Amino acid sequence: MQILTPQQLRIKRIKHITTRAAFYALVVAIVLFSVFPFYYAIVTSMQTSSELFEVSYWVEHLNWENYQAVMGQSSFVSSIGNSILISTLVVAISILFGLTAAYALGRVDFKGRGPILTIVLGVSMFPQVAVLSGLFEVIRALNIYNNPLGLVFSYTIFTLPFTVWVLTTFMRQLPKELEEAAIVDGATPWVTIFKVFMPLLWPAMATTGLLAFIAAWNEFLFALTFTLTDDQRTVPVAIALISGGSAYELPWGIIMAASVIVTVPLVVLVLIFQRRIVSGLTAGAVKG
Amino acid sequence: MADSSSQSIATMPPLDEPRRGNLSKSRIRAAWTFITPMLVLLALVAGWPLLRTIWFGFTDASFSDLSSMQWIGFANYLDYEDGEWYGLLADSQWWGAVWNTLYFTVITVSAELVLGTIIALTLNANFVGRGIVRAAILIPWAIPTIVSAKMWGWMLHDQFGIINHLLMTVGFIDTPLAWTADPDLSMWAVIMVDIWKTTPFMALLILAALQMLPSDCYEAAKVDGIHPVKVFFKVTLPLITPAVMVAVIFRALDALRVFDLIYVLTSNSTETMSMSVYARQQLVEFQDVGYGSAASTMLFLIIALITIAYLYLGRKHLGDD
Structure with a gap:
């Protein structure tokens, strides 16, 4: 078995961490890509018609008006x-x-x-x-x-x-x-x-x-x-x-x-x- | 106990020819009884309608009244009158639809292949939360096409859409883009949504192929210290190619008949019109069943030709191996 100097070990560890980080970034990207449109549909469905003019990324308050309108x-x-x-x-x-x-x-x-x-x-x-x-x-x-x-x-x-x-x-x-x-x-x-x-x-x-x-x-x-x-x-x-x-x-x-x-x-x-x-x-x- | 069982074997008549013949004959009769209802249903719902569509293509039938029609030969396809060519084959809008469909098919299927492979390779690795990711990628697949078209239509909205908002925040664009209305962009909008919607299908099929691979080649490659990228191109790719090709042909056949997504996202715009949208517009909106059926028949022939060519090439290729 080859013996690594401390510096080589450090490089190896950094390399390992960056590959891990890149991999998880890819995983997060895949999940966001798949789920975001559906999530955004839920966000939009909770907004009143005047709120639609502003882009918002979160559900700010539970508002069931649109659901009531549709089911009505x-x-x-x-x-x-x-x-x-x-x-x-x-x-x-x-x-x-x-x-x-x-x-x-x-x-x-x-x-x-x-x-x-x-x-x-x-x-x-x-x-x-x-x-x-x-x-x-x-x-x-x-x-x-x-x-x-x-x-x-x-x-x-x-x-x-x-x-x-x-x-x-x-x-x-x-x-x-x-x-x-x-x-x-x-x-x-x-x-x-x-x-x-x-x-x-x-x-x-x-x-x-x-x-x-x-x-x-x-x-x-x-x-x-x-x-x-x-x-x-x-x-x-x-x-x-x-x-x-x-x-x-x-x-x-x-x-x-x-x-x-x-x-x-x-x-x-x-x-x-x-x-x-x-x-x-x-x-x-x-x-x- | 032992006695009775040996006796029952002894008293059982040997399976002589006539008896076996009777048995298999009655089985075959039963098989046909079971298959006939399915075949009748398929004939009613697919075979006969297809023949009628081909027939309508040679007539001047109209949607409001299918009973009064006249045979007009190939006039729906090509007709020469007063020094001008008429008919489907002389219609630049039809050829535009053919081009749009082929363009859409090639781009989406290639992109889905690449993205699907990346997702499948990711999911094939062992990591925390793999089950959640696998569940997440199924969501676009489960959402009805109409719903995804509407969802993306809203996200791509020219004034209030989140995509424009994001791109402007990041600084890629200065003014909002009219994704679904701009002739230069609308096809890309359609392609983008289709890729989002159907990549999961591709990824899951490729993942299934990946999980069937024998692990010993990988162990051998690892022992030899071969770079993972090289292993992918030299070992993984050739092994999964047959399964991937099946996924590709299924996706391609699906893409060639695309209708819902384009109809809802960009309605009847000529920039994105596919062959199916064109044929339905002629059939239902313009009530011209003859002409629309001619277009449908052409679509059927094009898809059949591509399938046959693919099967032929696939068999030939396999034969070479």
């Missing part, structure tokens, strides 16, 4: 209801169709499996606008225009392929013996899926379900095009359409209050769920 609008409240209803139904349909299709695609060897998986992957790459006019016609024909059901129907275009794809991957990893045991016991495929596989697939279903929920909650193009009246809107459209006296005087305090209301539940969900995703990833990494 019946159309905004109904748009929250619509978004919850639509996203929940989309998740339920995607999981149900996705789980059964994933069983077939992941566990059974049959001709046409490869092409079907390719089609499913292809659909997930569709630009939404490419189906807009055709889907508009279908929705009008099914008589679900300006109706939450029309959005539930159209949202399956992006949630279903993704759910099928992910659940198939998970389904494939389950041990073969489980299914063989079920077959020996005379279980039908339906029973096999719901009694044998489903309990094992909860984590995967929770992940895909949450992602489908967020995708449906955030969708904008279809919601904007396939609804007409304020009481049928979803939350993103309602926020995009909040307007003031003119284009130059948007009620920013109210817009930010509405933004915070619809984002907080999502952020909470993701933060709770994040531990699960991360622990899954690290467990895989440790084993790998």
Whole structure:
């Protein structure tokens, strides 16, 4: 081992401290970059309209006027209801169709499996606008225009392929013996899926379900095009359409209050769920 | 106990061919029963609408009345009349939208790749508070695009926005900038917000790839005293490239169909108009379903072409290895 002079030791220590400091500066920068816009939205949502003319970095006093104003609008409240209803139904349909299709695609060897998986992957790459006019016609024909059901129907275009794809991957990893045991016991495929596989697939279903929920909650193009009246809107459209006296005087305090209301539940969900995703990833990494 | 179990094995009929055939046949039948509903739904929601959109592109259909339309051939795409070219392919605004979309895609995806790698490498290190940072970077990802467009629209406000305030306090600018209205700046405003919104996705995918790496190469490199930067470019980068390329193609496909962010942040300004915004404007606002569908079809073809080219090149590249 090489012996260092006191001076060399000092240089080494200074070098170590500066790298540490630079590293933590980077960490702080990353956190600020990620969190600041949302934080600033909260600050703005607590300001009165005259306070908006001054930039302030802190919440100076708790002022719920903007929140009361937003929640006092019946159309905004109904748009929250619509978004919850639509996203929940989309998740339920995607999981149900996705789980059964994933069983077939992941566990059974049959001709046409490869092409079907390719089609499913292809659909997930569709630009939404490419189906807009055709889907508009279908929705009008099914008589679900300006109706939450029309959005539930159209949202399956992006949630279903993704759910099928992910659940198939998970389904494939389950041990073969489980299914063989079920077959020996005379279980039908339906029973096999719901009694044998489903309990094992909860984590995967929770992940895909949450992602489908967020995708449906955030969708904008279809919601904007396939609804007409304020009481049928979803939350993103309602926020995009909040307007003031003119284009130059948007009620920013109210817009930010509405933004915070619809984002907080999502952020909470993701933060709770994040531990699960991360622990899954690290467990895989440790084993790998 | 032992007797009964050995007996049950003995009495179980051997898995002869016909029986196994029946079993797998009934399984295949069950598989198709399960797949059919999904395929029907996808056909209704994606396949048929796509075919109709392509069909509308050859007609003069209008949004208010889709039933009365006439076949007009390629006139929506290109038409020659009285010594002038008309149609999508002769429309400079469409080509502007194509250029905007490609420009937006290349810049945002590259920036997200670089920033995502930096964030992933940071998160891959061991430090106090790593969990909090990982949670923090998920926030932009979880916020609806519309909400982030509004949040940034307010932060970038020309008179009362905090970004102008900050830049003026620091002394970078003397007068407030009109980020979302100035033709030279609006595209950069859109790019900035998109980078903020989607870098976390990239970072998490790269982080997942990093955590799959075997630790022994790093130990070997450390023993040999190789500089960490060199280790990154010689060991880490080649190992994570396949996973990163998947993330890049997903992001690129997403960026090529960008709509919400641009629509809300800069509305219908031609400087930032993407192909999706252009197509929807023609379809819904101008009620010209024929022309708008032609634009949608072109967008679909462009994305399909890029995907196929990418898959082809990817396979060829992998074949070379």
